[in-house]
Amino acid sequence: MREYRLNEFQGFDSLTLTEVPIPTPGPSQVLVKVHAVSLQQRDLIVAKGSYPKPLQPGIVPVSDMAGEIVAVGSSVTNFSVGDRVCANFAMPGFTFGDLGAEIDGVLTQFKVFDADPQRLVKFPDHLTYREASTLPCAALTAYAALYGPVPVKGGDVVLVQGTSGVSIFTLQFALGAGATVIITSSSDEKLDVAKKLGAQHVINYVSTPNWEDEVMRITDGKGADVVIDIGGASTLIQSVKACAFGGWVQLVGVIGHAKADLNALPLLAILKNACMRGVVMGGMERFTEMNQLIDSLKLRPYIDPREFTLDNAAEAFRYMDGRTHVGKVVIQVLEDEN
Template sequence: MREYRLNEFQGFESLALTEIPTPTPGPSQVLVKIHAVSLQQRDLMVAKGKYPKPLQPGIVPVSDMAGEIVALGSGVANFSVGERVCANFAMPGFPFGDLGAEIDGVLCEFKVFDADPQRLVRFPAHLTYAEASTLPCAALTAYAALYGPVPVKSGDVVLVQGTSGVSVFVLQFALAAGATVIMTSSSDEKLAITQALGAQHGINYVKTPNWEDEVMKITNGKGADVVIDIGGASTLIQSVNACKVGGWVQLVGVIGHAATDLSALPLLAILRNTCMRGVLIGGVERFNAMNAHIAATALRPYVDPKPFAFGDAPAAFRYMDSRAHVGKVVVRVAED
């Protein structure tokens, strides 16, 4: 079988494709044929050596996958050959994941996993492997943001920053709940894609830097019920100003780079009675709840249409790093 390893952490050209014997599952283990993997920002950080924990040279990168169980070790009773599974990202004790950073990840053609329902999660039957590979991080983060203490409901207005994997999943989950969705992006072309997916409003924040004022116009001065903040410090004050009094700002990312004075934030949050919540993915219970929701609503994750075969994995990393994508970037390891 083939697998990628990072013998050094100098960028995407450090991804080395190697060939090794296909592993055999031991007791209480299963062998999974990996059909698709999806990339996330963490994978880029690992390849560039910017991950905040020490990295072991020679690690197999990437955490998010969907595949098929093709062999069982002795003593396995809770999984069967032929079952289609994702690898759970947020294992107990590893809220930021272990695969692809702490231990070998999934950028390979076959992988042995412990037959542990905390690690392997069955995904909805109507999804392709490429679609299912996007669930462990991006989808679950979006689901956690919308289905926290006050779940999104029909009639809500949801404001979403950006058009990355998490943002597009927020769009899809919010629309399935009957919400109105406002998207922001630096690209009219990307906004056109989100509107084709059902977003009712789009704001180009380059053309409209005071986008919070535009949100107020769209909502007749009320503001959004829920704001999904991706930028962090660089967008947080605008997010609070775009939120309705007593609304929720869900803190999902910190990708903004502009230096920002946040000294006015505490008083602003008090005056607007804003609820701010940091969002973590959550465990396997939430993963299974999300999968049940996806099955019930027949939701299909949006995958960026640019195709990448397994041998083109470094190009997929570069493409994601360029931020030219919309939704999730997927590497198809095998045919569905």
């Protein structure tokens, strides 16, 4: 079989495709044929050597996958050959995941997993492997942001920043709940995709730098009930200004690079009676709940149309790093499967 390893952490050229034997599962393990993987920002950070924890050279990268169980150990009773599964990388004790950083990840054709009910989850039948590979990080983060202490509901206004994986899933989940969605991006082309997916209002934050004022105009001065902030310090002031009184600002990312003066933030938050919440994905219980929602809505994840295979995986990393994508970037591990 073929798999990638990172023998050093100096960028995407460090990805090395190797030939290794197909592993054999132990008594309490299963062997999964990996059909597709999707990339997240953490995968890029690992490859660049910027991960905040020590990394072991030779590790298999990437955390998010969907595949098919092709062999089970002699003591395994909770999974069967033919089960279609995703791997949960946010295992107990690893809030930000172990696969692809702490331990070998999933950029490989076959992967042995412990048959742990916290590790593997069956995904909805209507999804392809490519679609299911997008669930473990982006979808689960979006779900956690919208279905936290005060779940999104019909009639809410949800403001979503950006059009990458988490943002597009947030758009889809919010629409599924009957909410009105406002989405921002630096690109009119990306916003066109968001409109086709159902976004009722779009804002180009390059041509409209004071986008918080536009949100207030769209909502007749009320603001958004839920704001999904992915910029961190560079967007947080504007997010609070765009928030409705008593609304929520869900802190999902910190991708913004602009220097920011946050001295006004406490008073703004008080004046808006705003709740700010840091979002982490959560474990298998939340993953299972999300899959039930996806199944009931028959939701289909949006995948960027640029296609990648195992042979050009490094190009997928570069493409995502360039931030021209919309939705999720997926690598097709098995070229004859969807």
